[in-house]
Amino acid sequence: MTSFQLLLDGFAAALTPVNLMYALIGVTLGTLVGVLPGIGPAMTVALLLPITFTVPPASAFIMFAGIYYGGMYGGSTTSILLNTPGESASMITALEGNKMARRGRAAQALATAAIGSFVAGTVATALLVVAAPAVVDFAISFGPEDYFALAILAFTAVSSVLSRSIVRGLASLGLGLVIGLIGIDQQTGQARLTLGIPQLLDGIDVVIVAVGLFALGEALYVASRLRHAPPEVVPVGRAWMGRADWRRSWFPWLRGTALGFPFGALPGGGAEIPTFLSYAAEKRLARGVAREEFGNGAIEGVAGPEAANNASAAGTLVPLLTLGLPTSATAAILLAAFQQYGLQPGPQLFDHNPALVWGMIASLFIGNTMLLVLNLPLAPLWARVLRVPRPYLYSGIVLFAALGVYALNGTIVDLFVLYLLGLLGYAMRRFGLPVAPAVIGMILGPMAEIQLRRALAIGAGDVSVLVRSPVAVVLLVLAALALLTPLFRKLAGRRRQTATTSAGE
């Protein structure tokens, strides 16, 4: 069957009333948590994991995909209407978007963000349909050593890209790997690092880790340095834009998509780099009015990065679905969700569960359309959500965190573990350790170990088996480059600095 046919079957599965309802719940929740500061799609999916266990997997993933895409839409509303910089992926949108809003062009900024997200999401999902089967064909011959090398590449790339300081990125990764080690070794049944506590034999659930690091960590961090001035939200009516805005938005949308999709698919690519590149490109290409407006609210500076942002979300799904490789925190949680249903993303998933995979991909097209409808006319409603008093917002986040974690096993012990992880999340925020490498390390670490042991078992203990395949060698070289490049850049920078100071003397 061609992938087009499979996609049509996917649409048939996704268009049932029940699955449409799950998609609608997903995109609505996703937009809500995207708009609200302090929570994001990763934590929301994690919180929903224990509750959705009774839902059939196809419906659950349709909802999760909606949350992922919805979060990307919602984030733009926050960065345009709120005069404080948000999280890194939407920081670039805030540069021009907030300036536009303060010049009375909030409706146009929201419209170009929403329509651009729709265009980018649709084009990038179509690219996913084309790219995924191709990657699957390539990856079907991957051996365990290739998967191990892939995991190593993901580890180093994520740690070095997401943080300004590579040692802090690696420290975060290490913390995640250690958490992932706790519990019974799956192959031999030996207890590892459980400190003799029976509750730790099953390991620490990914829900507790994600909710602790994201939700409780954020609440503690906010408590430690709360901005006491109430948030200043720019008022807005219905989102719309005129003919000139359309003309100025088209190319930035397409260029943003072209940048966002490949970066999303790369380990460590994420959404930050493509949004920044898109902004830089639009600024350089700006002519006439746009050139003068850049820095004071140019619509190109919103259209491009917002498209890049959404396209990268679709790009992230390529390595996740075809290789089981998460490249962002949300993707890592989605991977954990697959595991909870006993599914392992990878080439086999496309063979064994085509209905699930293609239903999920089809639902991305549907969810994108829903999001456009949800975001254009309802922009004033989402703007009102931004005015939720902060004490209530963060109390609510902690309440739902406690609810989700208690619902896992119904034990109080989990709540205390949650608190410890919350403290860790607080410290990581306070000292600038990125959280995503820890989440990816925790979820991907055990899989890396399994692949490593498989590879070494095949090679009967001969370590050279790890570099026997050319794919593995290339991946490991890339991983080394990801680690060493920032070091070289630092050294080069220092040499230049000493050169200029000695020249100045």
Add this chain to the structure above:
Amino acid sequence: MTRWWRPELGLAIVVLVLGVLVVVGTLDVSAAASQLGIGPRFFPMLVGGAMVLIGLFYVADVLRGGHGDPEESEDVDTDAPTDWRGVGLVSGIFLAFAALLNVLGWIIGASLLFFALSLALGAEHKSRAAVVAVVMGVTTYLLFVKGLGVTLPGGPLEGVI
């Protein structure tokens, strides 16, 4: 406290010590079970060793004056000094909630958690916060226990709602 001590050094030392603990803790694991390839000790040793190395670099970086930038977020004033009272209050409230949850039940426990946290985080109207807290406690219970079949402790209100 001397001049070289900075709070970030604490986190760096935690990373280092954790690495040592992983290595020491893994020595307890008996490695006999595996005949082919490597046993359950190899990968933890790798992770522990890497953590020790990263921890050393991290400690050195902090001692040489390196520092991470506090994460920016919508509701955070990164220039403000740490408000330890806020952190302590939120911690105390959460831990008390965790300890008392089974006695109080979800509705009372969660309402108190929400009420106390919102006051600690600066809610201005006590009565409004109380009303919101009770609404949150009751609706989450109804939604998740009656609606979605999640098990939450009923406490003294068991059977009443």
